Amino acid sequence: MTDTNDLTERNAEFAAGRFVDGLSINPSGNMMVVGCVDPRVDPAHVLGLKHGEAAVIRNVGGRVTPATLRTMVMLGKVGQANADGRHAGDWNLVILHHTDCGMTDLAPFPDLLTEYFEIPAHELDAKSVSDPIGSVRVDVDVIKHEIQGGSAFLVSGLVYDVTTGLVETVVAPTTLRTE
Numbered sequence: 001m002t003d004t005n006d007l008t009e010r011n012a013e014f015a016a017g018r019f020v021d022g023l024s025i026n027p028s029g030n031m032m033v034v035g036c037v038d039p040r041v042d043p044a045h046v047l048g049l050k051h052g053e054a055a056v057i058r059n060v061g062g063r064v065t066p067a068t069l070r071t072m073v074m075l076g077k078v079g080q081a082n083a084d085g086r087h088a089g090d091w092n093l094v095i096l097h098h099t100d101c102g103m104t105d106l107a108p109f110p111d112l113l114t115e116y117f118e119i120p121a122h123e124l125d126a127k128s129v130s131d132p133i134g135s136v137r138v139d140v141d142v143i144k145h146e147i148q149g150g151s152a153f154l155v156s157g158l159v160y161d162v163t164t165g166l167v168e169t170v171v172a173p174t175t176l177r178t179e
Helices: 004-017 066-081 102-106 110-117 121-127 132-146
Strands: 031-036 054-059 091-098 153-160 167-175
Touching: 031 066, 054 066, 091 132, 091 167, 110 121, 121 132, 132 153, 132 167
Parallel strands: 031 054, 031 091, 091 153
Antiparallel strands: 153 167
16 A cells, blocks of 8 residues: 555655756646546546646546636636746647546436536536546537637547547547637
8 A cells, every 4th residue: 555655755756857847837738638536547647748748637527617617717817927937829728538437426416416516406417427428528518618718729628448548539629719
C-alpha cells in the first residue's frame, strides 16, 4: 500500500530529475481538459500531456456541471491576471469521458445525480449518465451554450476506452459562438 513516505520519496525523485523550473501558470498548450477522477483515466497519461501543457479539471464522470463552469470562470480570471504568460494560438477545451465509468453505477441514485448536476429530476435522462458517447456530446453542448469564445476558442469531445487504451473523437474541435 502506498503511504506518505512513498509519496515523499517519489517526489524527491521527481524534483531531482523531472521537475521543470519556470513553467507559466497558463498552460503551454493553450489547453484545458475536463476528465474523470477514475485512476485509470489520468488525462496527462492517456493523452500524453507534458508537464505544464494543459490545465486539468477532474471530477466524477468528467462532467461539465455548474461547479465545473464556475471553476472554469475562476481559472479564466487567473489566466487573465497572468496574460503575459499566455501563448499565441487557439484555446482548446477537451471534454474527456471514458468507458466503464463509475457514473453508470450512480444511475440508481437520481437524488444524488440531480444534486450533482443542479437540475430537477425530470431533466436527468438528458444527461446520458450511462453512455459515455452520449454524455460527452451533452457536455460539449453545455459548453457551446454556456461559454462564448469566438474564433480562437475550440471545444472537442473524446471518449477513452479503458479496455484498449485508445481515444475516439466524438466531437471534432468546434469553434464556440461569439455572441
